Amino acid sequence: MNNMKNGSDQNQSQTLTQQSAAKPRGNRRLLWILLFLLVGSAAVSFVVFRYVLPSVYGVPLELVGTWQVAEGNFKGATFECRWNGTAVFTVHKGGKKESDQYAVRVRGNRILLTAKDPTTGDEQTLMQTILKLTDDELVFRDQDEVTYHLIRIRD
Numbered sequence: 546m547n548n549m550k551n552g553s554d555q556n557q558s559q560t561l562t563q564q565s566a567a568k569p570r571g572n573r574r575l576l577w578i579l580l581f582l583l584v585g586s587a588a589v590s591f592v593v594f595r596y597v598l599p600s601v602y603g604v605p606l607e608l609v610g611t612w613q614v615a616e617g618n619f620k621g622a623t624f625e626c627r628w629n630g631t632a633v634f635t636v637h638k639g640g641k642k643e644s645d646q647y648a649v650r651v652r653g654n655r656i657l658l659t660a661k662d663p664t665t666g667d668e669q670t671l672m673q674t675i676l677k678l679t680d681d682e683l684v685f686r687d688q689d690e691v692t693y694h695l696i697r698i699r700d
Contacts, residue, residue, distance in 0.1 A: 594628070602630035603650050605678075612683050612695035624683075624695060632658060647671075656685060 595606075604626060611625045622636040626649060635644045647658040656673040676692065677684040683695040 598628060602628065603652075604628055604630055605651055607678050607680070608651065608656075608683070609700070610697050611699040613698045615694045615696050617691070617693060619693070623698070634658075 606628075608626050609628045611623055614620050614622045614624070619636055622634065625633045625635070630649050632647045632649045633644055634647065635642060637643075645660055647660045650657040650659075654675045656675060658671045658673065659668055660671075661668055671688065673685040673687050673693075675683070675685050681697050683697070684692065685695075686692045
């Protein structure tokens with residue numbers, strides 16, 4: 546009887562050993578699946594935010610980034626164009642920083658900047674004509690025929 550008891554104890558310990566040995570293998574598989582899902586979702590998010598959404602908002606990737614006015618009345622001012630269809634124009638006047646926010650749409654070679662007038666609430670749209678757009682340089686002309694030369698300072 547003692548032998549039977551020892552035999553069943555050995556069987557139980559072997560079964561426990563086999564189960565504990567099998568458990569990490571299943572855990573490793575789960576970890577690999579989770580890692581694969583994490584990497585996959587990161588890749589899909591990158592593609593969506595980099596290529597799909599900018600085209601939905603109508604802002605070409607070449608225009609997205611921060612640009613600085615290189616010459617003219619607004620020299621040193623920055624124009625930050627975002628992929629989500631918004632832009633911020635920042636200028637320093639008399640030691641103070643002034644910013645205007647716009648909704649951006651690009652139609653052909655025209656940039657349409659729309660902002661709400663804070664006093665009246667009316668929307669005003671400015672139209673800029675793109676004359677040159679490269680990786681490092683943006684040249685556009687406004688409605689008053691003034692030409693602005695900008696250089697990219699950040700992507």
